[in-house]
Amino acid sequence: xxxxxxxxxxxxxxxxxxxxxxxxxxxxxxxxxxxxxxxxxxxxxxxxxxxxxxxxxxxxxxxxxxxxxxxxxxxxxxxxxxxxxxxxxxxxxxxxxxxxxxxxxxxxxxxx
Amino acid sequence: xxxxxxxxxxxxxxxxxxxxxxxxxxxxxxxxxxxxxxxxxxxxxxxxxxxxxxxxxxxxxxxxxxxxxxxxxxxxxxxxxxxxxxxxxxxxxxxxxxxxxxxxxxxx
Numbered sequence: 001x002x003x004x005x006x007x008x009x010x011x012x013x014x015x016x017x018x019x020x021x022x023x024x025x026x027x028x029x030x031x032x033x034x035x036x037x038x039x040x041x042x043x044x045x046x047x048x049x050x051x052x053x054x055x056x057x058x059x060x061x062x063x064x065x066x067x068x069x070x071x072x073x074x075x076x077x078x079x080x081x082x083x084x085x086x087x088x089x090x091x092x093x094x095x096x097x098x099x100x101x102x103x104x105x106x107x108x109x110x111x112x
Numbered sequence: 113x114x115x116x117x118x119x120x121x122x123x124x125x126x127x128x129x130x131x132x133x134x135x136x137x138x139x140x141x142x143x144x145x146x147x148x149x150x151x152x153x154x155x156x157x158x159x160x161x162x163x164x165x166x167x168x169x170x171x172x173x174x175x176x177x178x179x180x181x182x183x184x185x186x187x188x189x190x191x192x193x194x195x196x197x198x199x200x201x202x203x204x205x206x207x208x209x210x211x212x213x214x215x216x217x218x219x220x
Contacts, residue, residue, distance in 0.1 A: 042210030099143040100160040106153045
């Protein structure tokens with residue numbers, strides 16, 4: 001079975017632009033979570049979606065938004081990019097139980 | 113939110129050595145996972161261990177939930193064990209709080 005997939009792998013954007021990152025969960029998983037990992041730190045929780053509903057949101061500005069589609073894939077959108085948004089963006093999927101999360105390979109975003 | 117502390121921050125080992133990584137957390141949790149992050153950024157699941165002890169090859173982990181800590185043991189370390197090890201905890205399936213990680217370097 002395929003694991004969590006993310007696209008694109010790498011992305012370079014300019015300050016002020018908008019970006020969309022995509023994630024496909026493991027087949028059968030209905031929950032998708034997004035994390036941001038800046039260099040030298042652990043990942044930070046951004047959002048979780050379950051059955052197309054937002055279940056949780058981390059301490060991120062409104063420039064960050066997400067949605068989940070009927071096939072359980074998800075998009076993370078970031079508007080008005082700042083240099084500080086440069087990071088590895090990780091997507092994870094899980095079943096309701098057990099609570100184990102499985103991560104995709106990430107999208108490395110560079111904002112110049 | 114839940115605070116997660118990992119120690120040591122850095123660990124240098126000679127190939128073949130054994131080591132213990134520690135994770136302390138500030139609240140009761142229903143989810144605890146150990147990950148190994150490879151040089152390309154992929155988080156590899158090592159253990160899902162909210163309580164008890166598990167073993168997988170040269171790796172084993174123990175979580176003492178009542179005392180709010182978990183330990184990851186690496187035995188007979190190999191150069192391929194190098195990388196960053198993260199402990200992550202949560203109350204459910206939707207939000208994991210990560211520690212800052214332990215960077216392990218295994219020298220041949």
